[in-house]
Amino acid sequence: METHPAAPAAGTAVEPPVRVLVADDNPIVRAGLVSLLEAGGLTVVGEAVDGAHAIEQARLLRPDLVLLDVRMPGTDGVTAAGPISALTKVLMLSYDDAPEVVGAAIRAGASGYLVHGSFDVTRLVEAVRDTVAGVDCPLSPAAGRAVVAALHRDAPAGPEPHHPPQYALAAHPAPAPPCPLSRRESEVMHLIARGLSNGEIARSLVISEYTVKNHINRIFAKLGVRTRGAAIARWLGTAGGDGQ
Template sequence: MSILEAGGVEVVGEAVDGTQAVELARRLRPDIVLLDVRMPGVDGVAAAGPLSVLSKVLMLSYDTDADVIGQAVRNGASGYLVHGTFEADELVAAVHDTVAGRSSPLSPSASRAVVEALRREPAPLQAAARDDPGLSPREAQVMDLIAQGRSNGEIAGALVVSEYTVKNHVNRIFAKLQVRTRGAAIARWLGTAR
């Protein structure tokens, strides 16, 4: 029995490369796909795009390159966990939370890499994205904290509000930015969404 199965996650398929992952996802329609960055043929970063249309995508990799992580998020990955930075129970929780839409998990090194990659984009794009996305001042505060890689609990603590209030802000932000994941919201907020 795998770690995931022990945590109540049904594993419906396994793929050896990105092409097979997309084929299996089309056929099996899983709630979430766990992908490594480095795979033969079509790698996980490239596969994240078509897979994110079919289900949520959670990257699991040793790769901490900011460009790789940023591209995976821009391609639709809901989260990015770096091996060695999480325990088995944290992985199971991340899978459940991602499927339920409660979070977009990022390992601390992945969070820093996402912000670094996104901030390296040309300034005119950043300014254009922030001109008027329609966020209230409080939503803009929440979005700034999301872009720093903060969890809903950390945001609630920083703003002295409940996690429920933060969750409501996050849902409104996602609707206004027309995104489904924290990674996509960060990309749109920092002006790097394609």
């Protein structure tokens, strides 16, 4: 006797599948990623072998997200992240965790950056879904540390030459701007800067992921940002103040 899948109950909303484009020059890595994503319930709509191909496929297929490698021949992933991010969400996935590379990718428009070896299948699928939904901008711990390192490196070196020497000001430093975050939000922000995922933050603080997401939404609103990378950059300038 032939059977058919049960139809969804009347009035039940069916979420459309998340459509992903995978861009990596290594065919073995591509095949592995496709298998993992599809096993996690995501739909892989296409594959690309380099940055230029990824841009072309993103324009043609209009996926919900492009999973983009960094080191590819011809047009690399960081270069491709700019034009692709104008079309859809970009999640970098690479072995490269150099601060300048991670920082460049985030500045180019990538919504998140995962480093191979620092996540499992569940985390990868969760990162894709959260990025598409706009509830998270995932950074692997190594990528989070790299962003912080890049921000420190790019910070202004000090006063202009005509200003008094820095040591002359040390006895009376300018007060740090007040931090707009509560103590709990500051704790969450500290863990974000370390590259922890929402689930890892929840386990660290013994709270639910739903509560973590609420904290992050308030943090983004208070800091006037939309991504984790931008939040880290903004927070580094205010973290010296006292929380409430």
